[in-house]
Structures are given as structure tokens and as C-alpha cells.
């Protein structure tokens with residue numbers, strides 16, 4: 001499995017249901033650069049169904065959510081010139097999440113979730129997201145992610 005920004009979060013940030021590397025019940029998303037874009041992949045199971053043959057929208061929103069915060073963390077690391085090692089990644093939470101379902105998302109294929117960094121301003125990052133199944137954009141979204149301090153949630 002490819003390494004993602006989430007592998008550089010310390011343990012107490014590793015329990016997120018969407019992307020925590022230590023949450024055995026979660027999706028364990030991995031967000032990494034793919035050129036100028038960010039990329040996460042997720043393979044849905046039959047039980048993730050909404051309407052027959054397509055993926056449940058709430059799940060799709062959560063994929064966009066966690067890929068957005070991971071993308072924002074990557075963008076902040078790049079902006080600040082942080083070489084990722086150990087558990088030194090910047091961490092972000094979701095300030096806002098906007099999702100638009102363009103067409104039903106086929107369930108029998110690995111999904112690609114792609115991010116484009118639109119803005120980095122202080123601790124705020126705006127990420128535009130496309131979610132594709134079988135090469136077609138099915139869902140679009142925008143995440144405004146905010147960097148939090150190391151002791152956030154402790």
C-alpha cells in the first residue's frame with residue numbers, strides 16, 4: 001500500500017475513522033501527491049450500496065472530507081518546506097465540506113479521489129475535489145481545512 005501523509009501523524013491523531021492508520025474499523029485512507037494533484041484510492045464493498053449498483057452518498061462525502069484534510073496537510077508541508085519524517089506532518093480538521101453528486105457512482109470499481117489546492121492562507125487551506133469511478137467524475141466537492149496545534153483534542 002502506498003504511504004500517505006496520514007502515516008506521518010502521531011498516534012493520538014491516528015484514530016480518525018476516515019484516515020487514521022490505527023483505526024482498524026476505519027477506511028485508513030492514504031493521501032499522497034500525484035504530480036500537482038493529490039490522490040487517494042478507495043475500493044467500495046457491496047454493503048456500501050445506496051441505489052442498486054452505486055455507492056452510498058454519505059460514504060462519498062466522508063472520502064472527500066478526509067482526502068481534503070490530508071491534501072491540506074500535504075499543501076502546508078510543501079509550503080513550509082517540511083521534509084516528512086517520523087510524525088512531523090501538519091494536521092488539519094474540516095472547517096467546511098461541500099459535496100455535489102453529479103451522477104450515480106458505480107460501486108464495482110476502485111474510486112479515485114483527486115484534490116487540487118486552490119488556496120493556502122495562514123492555517124486555512126481550500127481544496128477542490130473530484131471523485132471518479134471508471135474514469136468518470138461522479139462527485140465534486142470543496143473542503144476548507146484548518147490547521148490545528150499539536151495538542152488539539154488532547
Ligand SMILES: CCCCCCCCCC(=O)SCCNC(=O)CCNC(=O)[C@H](O)C(C)(C)COP(=O)(O)OP(=O)(O)OC[C@H]1O[C@@H](n2cnc3c(N)ncnc32)[C@H](O)[C@@H]1OP(=O)(O)O
Pocket residue numbers: 009013014016018019065066069091092093094095096121122123124144146147148152
Ligand atoms: C487532527 C487531524 C488528524 C486526523 C483527522 C483528520 C480530520 C478528518 C476530518 C474530520 O472529520 S475533522 C472533524 C470535523 N471538524 C471539526 O470538528 C472542527 C470543529 N471546528 C473547530 O475546531 C474550529 O472551528 C476550527 C479549528 C475549524 C477553526 O477554528 P480556529 O479558531 O482555528 O479558526 P479561526 O477563527 O482562527 O479562522 C482561521 C481561518 O479559517 C476560517 N475558518 C474557521 N472556521 C471555519 C469554518 N468552520 N468553515 C470555513 N472556514 C473557517 C476563518 O474564516 C479564517 O479564515 P481567514 O484567515 O480567511 O479569515
